[in-house]
Amino acid sequence: MNHSLFTSFPIHDLTLLAIATGPEGETYTKALAVAITLVTVIIFTSAQLFGEMGVRIGLPAVLGELIAGFVIGVSGFNLLMLADGGQVAPWLVSAVQSISGSDPATVQEIFSGPIRILTNEYASVGVGVLLFKIGLEADLKELIKVGPQAATVAVAGVVLPLAIGFFGLTTLFNLATVPAIFAAAALTATSIGITSRIMQDMGVLNTQEGKIILGAAVLDDILGIAVLAVALGIAEHGTVEVSSVLSIIVSATIFVLSAIALNKYFGPRYINFLSSLKNPYSVLIGAILFLSIVALIARAIGLEEILGCFAAGIILGNTKATKALEQACDPLVALFATVFFVTIGAKTDLSVLNFANPESRVGLVIALFLTVVAILTKLAAGYVVFTKVSVNRLAIGNGMVPRGEVGLVFAGLGAATGAVTGAVNVAIVLMVIATTFVAPPMLRWAFARNQKPLQPTEKNSM
Template sequence: MIFPELIVNSVTWVSSWSSDLQFPVLATASESEYAPVVLTGVLLSLVVIYLASKLGGELSRMMDFPPVLGELVGGVVVGASALHLLVFPESGAIATDSVIMNILQFIGNLSPEAVTSVFQSQSEAISILAELGVIVLLFEIGLESDLRELKKVGYQAAIVACVGVAVPFAVGTVGLMFFFHTPAIPAIFAGAALTATSIGITSKVLSELGHLKSREGQIIVGAAVIDDVLGIIVLAVVASLAKTGEVDILNVIYLIVSATVFLIGSILLGKFFNKTFVTIADKLQTRGKLIIPAFIFAFFMAFIGNAIHLEAILGAFAAGLVLDETDKRKELDQQVIPIADILVPIFFVTVGARVDLGVLNPIVPENQQGLIIAIFLVVVAIIGKVVTGWSVFGQPGINRLAIGVGMIPRGEVGLVFLGIGAASGAIDKPLQAAIIIMVILTTFLAPPFLRLAFNKQSGETEELVEPADLIG
């Protein structure tokens, strides 16, 4: 995920910046003297996030769109693109860009140095809460998924994931080099950004549409998980290439082996862990006797995933799959929902808030080249994932379009590639703008397109059924 890496980068940047400008207060202010102000900023940010989430979700539902789309749009409105209520330093914003920081400065009569420190700490806190939100979301999705059904479509999901990585990567990289004469390493980085799939956004939309447990939904979720693992491996390769000009083979082998062992080991663990978990939950007598052990397991699995340089969300998803096999799964599902309702919106609103639609302004000269490249990347990003639906075989009557569309959104995963590529200096400003536009459009187009794809299938089914009903 992007948040921990960007936090580390931004903390390093602020530390060096404060040292250069001789602002010693930045090193200690947020940890002691200004801690209450930081808390005030976090609380006010949460008020903004929840208002944006709820208003956006309700408006989206009124227009018959998935609520998650409204949460993303709500984030855009309160973020860097419009109101500047929720902005982040890793996106290039400074304290004075934040309306909330200006409010805190007015209320607390803070110095510019203090505001900068508070802004940094407040942004880190919101980013961590957003990261927890997506971990809880993937744990919830794992609980709602059916491991037996996932096993049935496992090989299909693997094929979909491989095609969804290979096609956009190859077409994007070669196309940039051939049509736009982009140097090899920046082209490879942009091609790698096209391989991502945001499992958080897709799975949430599937759940809201009631198709998470359908054959299409299980293939999409399984493929997105595998796609995430493949994406991490691709990212490791291109990051090594950008830094040294050569690929660290040992690191790539390590990632492949650790990812395989982790996922297979998690599934096998379920056979031995389920009875133990139920026994522990039954023996506990205090409040939270089921939900607390469940989250201990989920966070521990997320920790392992992060510790072995995979992703925390993969560990959380695996934990949900394991606990879905227990006799307590229905009760656990109900207890997780309120927690998800509190934390998950933070993730979706912050994803939207980090987006700066200013890169779409063609009047700005430096945006023009990026827009031309962006059109190419968006076309490749959509077609490169849609074709994955036709890689499914042995599944008569399956909605191939829905599978392909479900793999389209890049979301926060695409921003990871962008963040690392920009930090390494491998990609220039126009290409950065093009990747941002690609991430924005694929993230926002996928939810309504996915609904249309499933509605199309429903309409076709009704047309087939009605004549038979009339004959009967």
């Protein structure tokens, strides 16, 4: 089930939630059921529509879902209320009211209360399952083969954007330390999903470049999520205390290394045990159970549940049930991660980037700065790759550019903790959109530039 699990993400600001019973209970329950169903229809209709439009013009569906969120959320028609102080569109309130026979005040309260809890909770399930699946897909064995080259690209691809981003944001834009760290952390992400999809379409997944890119992207996920854990820790404390940062870095490192070790020694045994059970679905339920326990351990030692979800995926990767688990996660990701991406869009208030307002113009400049840093630092990371073989360094750098869904996870969590607000948050989302938008054509161009025919290192086995 992997419910939510995130400290500050899902139900931020929720401090009092009282339940009372009374004669009006039945109307309330009916209105709630109608509202939930209508919101479901709105989220999935918009996600389908804009996701399809995105795919048709060559963009990842996830960008379309984000835009669907802009349209139905606070920047658009106000059909979801996910932050304090908003109002849901009057026609939606009327619709719920007339179908359920309720009154406007009750319906508004339903949108600001339970609908908000449930939407955020479903989004949390989505991001948790998504990270579990990314962990499952992180092929540690394959990673070791291209280890040194991938490691140099990944480390450079994390250190360069983090350092340059943080330095630029604090000196050029006078940003406070916490939002600057968060925005810089968002620059470190790489979307393994988008990159691998493009390379698969181009048939270059098994070239030397393709393997280095994938290996670096996996390492980047591991490093990036550790960076995220540190950034969230800092955001939670509100200040940067060297001792607490060090303690988070140490525990995150131990946590991830333990997961890698457990992948070898525990993962296959646990899967064998689950496979020996006679109850159908034992493997899936056992995996979700394990995911919940690892998330709980992460929380108990002061890390984020999201790191636990990822670590659980790492541990259960490369077993005989991994493929089946990935497939079982697909419908969950399809439904719940869609809710996650749509809600990120819905929460992003684009009106803070009003051109007419000089103050908000700064947000656009920050977005531009983040985008340039995001692209240039990953391209630079491609050039530090440590190898004697001649490789297409431009292609490698380009492969690391799209931030995609991983960047959006950073943006969503940053906004949810309150560490990043207003224009900076919107700037991060725009940077993710821009990098994801430019990456596919750039990657195609970089691979095409390579005049000599690409040398697959082995028969295409994908």
